[in-house]
Amino acid sequence: MTTTSTTDEPMALAAARLRTAGMRVTAPRMAMLTAVHESPGHLDADALRERAQRITGHLSLQATYNVLRALTDAGLVRCTQIPGHPARYETERHDNHHHFVCRACGAIRDVECTVGAAPCMEPRLPDEYDTQEAAVTFWGLCPDCRAATPAS
Numbered sequence: 001m002t003t004t005s006t007t008d009e010p011m012a013l014a015a016a017r018l019r020t021a022g023m024r025v026t027a028p029r030m031a032m033l034t035a036v037h038e039s040p041g042h043l044d045a046d047a048l049r050e051r052a053q054r055i056t057g058h059l060s061l062q063a064t065y066n067v068l069r070a071l072t073d074a075g076l077v078r079c080t081q082i083p084g085h086p087a088r089y090e091t092e093r094h095d096n097h098h099h100f101v102c103r104a105c106g107a108i109r110d111v112e113c114t115v116g117a118a119p120c121m122e123p124r125l126p127d128e129y130d131t132q133e134a135a136v137t138f139w140g141l142c143p144d145c146r147a148a149t150p151a152s
């Protein structure tokens with residue numbers, strides 16, 4: 001047999017990504033990485049846990065958070081903290097993109113970075129500060145919610 005089933009392929013890809021990142025390959029990690037990669041992006045831990053469980057069977061909530069933390073620390077997954085929302089996860093593409101959050105329905109969409117670099121990572125701070133992340137979040141109304149809001 002030389003044919004690979006379509007369900008094995010994403011897992012093999014996930015295993016390769018874990019190895020490249022220098023991580024130990026485990027079933028929960030492969031399943032979670034696949035779940036993040038195959039999701040439309042910006043899912044919270046609960047939603048990802050549900051998807052990963054379809055691949056690998058039961059995953060406790062604690063295991064879910066541990067795996068997501070490890071994948072985030074390894075730079076494979078990007079975690080976005082948005083005030084008032086659970087943390088959202090997506091595949092890390094190192095494109096410095098930002099997020100638009102709808103105040104009404106909580107929908108999140110990517111906003112391309114205008115300059116493509118991260119000048120916001122060079123804040124005017126003394127050298128003693130170790131800046132690790134800069135986040136820009138745009139807030140407003142998505143088109144659906146705008147349409148549903150009567151003009152005042």
Ligand SMILES: [Zn+2]
Nearest residue numbers: 102105142145
């Ligand atoms: Zn909305």
Ligand SMILES: [Zn+2]
Nearest residue numbers: 090097099110
């Ligand atoms: Zn995003």
